[in-house]
Amino acid sequence: GESVGLHLPTLSVQEGDNSIINCAYSNSASDYFIWYKQESGKGPQFIIDIRSNMDKRQGQRVTVLLNKTVKHLSLQIAATQPGDSAVYFCAENPGGYQKVTFGTGTKLQVIP
Amino acid sequence: DSGVTQTPKHLITATGQRVTLRCSPRSGDLSVYWYQQSLDQGLQFLIQYYNGEERAKGNILERFSAQQFPDLHSELNLSSLELGDSALYFCASSVVGTGDTEAFFGQGTRLTVV
Numbered sequence: 001g002e003s004v005g006l007h008l009p010t011l012s013v014q015e016g017d018n019s020i021i022n023c024a025y026s027n028s029a030s031d032y033f034i035w036y037k038q039e040s041g042k043g044p045q046f047i048i049d050i051r052s053n054m055d056k057r058q059g060q061r062v063t064v065l066l067n068k069t070v071k072h073l074s075l076q077i078a079a080t081q082p083g084d085s086a087v088y089f090c091a092e093n094p095g096g097y098q099k100v101t102f103g104t105g106t107k108l109q110v111i112p
Numbered sequence: 113d114s115g116v117t118q119t120p121k122h123l124i125t126a127t128g129q130r131v132t133l134r135c136s137p138r139s140g141d142l143s144v145y146w147y148q149q150s151l152d153q154g155l156q157f158l159i160q161y162y163n164g165e166e167r168a169k170g171n172i173l174e175r176f177s178a179q180q181f182p183d184l185h186s187e188l189n190l191s192s193l194e195l196g197d198s199a200l201y202f203c204a205s206s207v208v209g210t211g212d213t214e215a216f217f218g219q220g221t222r223l224t225v226v
Contacts (some may be wrong), residue, residue, distance in 0.1 A: 034214070034215075036217075041219075042219060042220075043114065043116075043202050043204075043217030043218050043219050043220050044155070044202070044204075044217045045114070045217065046214045046215070046216070049214060089154075089155060099157040099160065099168045099169075099170045100145070100157060100215070101157065102147075102154060102155040102156075102157070103154070104154045105154055105155075
């Protein structure tokens with residue numbers, strides 16, 4: 001498969017454990033945040049989003065936490081599976097017709 | 113399958129040449145975004161169109177240009193290509209153009225400049 005980054009931070013997790021991927025965002029005016037998953041050789045795929053008027057949102061096996069005070073976003077994956085192995089990007093949008101800015105990504109490796 | 117189609121999947125060309133990358137958004141999506149992904153830069157936003165009009169511009173070089181046609185498909189033109197332009201180019205689409213909704217990405221075009 002194709003590599004999306006040579007110097008990405010890597011998180012190695014045992015299958016079945018929970019994963020926590022962190023992201024620091026840059027713009028205090030950002031009011032919408034998204035987590036994307038990118039598998040090798042594929043385009044980014046939406047996982048979950050959260051707006052700035054919330055501090056937590058849950059999906060299926062995933063939870064996003066937002067701490068606006070310290071401009072921090074995290075993605076929690078419950079019962080991590082081999083299929084979760086991918087690069088995870090957080091993205092922020094300051095609202096309106098403005099560019100969505102992606103973080104540098106974190107590579108999640110699930111150990112069977 | 114995201115519903116976003118990008119062609120070609122792979123492109124190899126020489127320095128100084130010009131190429132055109134094509135994107136067909138999901139049915140019903142009015143907004144198209146272009147991103148460049150290189151090994152050491154991550155995903156860089158290039159430009160966004162909404163219903164045929166440019167809406168937001170990122171770090172797009174002057175050698176690059178894009179447009180969105182009346183049928184909503186979009187093309188990204190890259191000219192005077194340099195070795196450093198080698199990257200994955202992604203197109204994404206969304207229903208609205210405000211950036212605060214989910215965007216769907218295509219599989220990308222892998223450009224190699226030799």
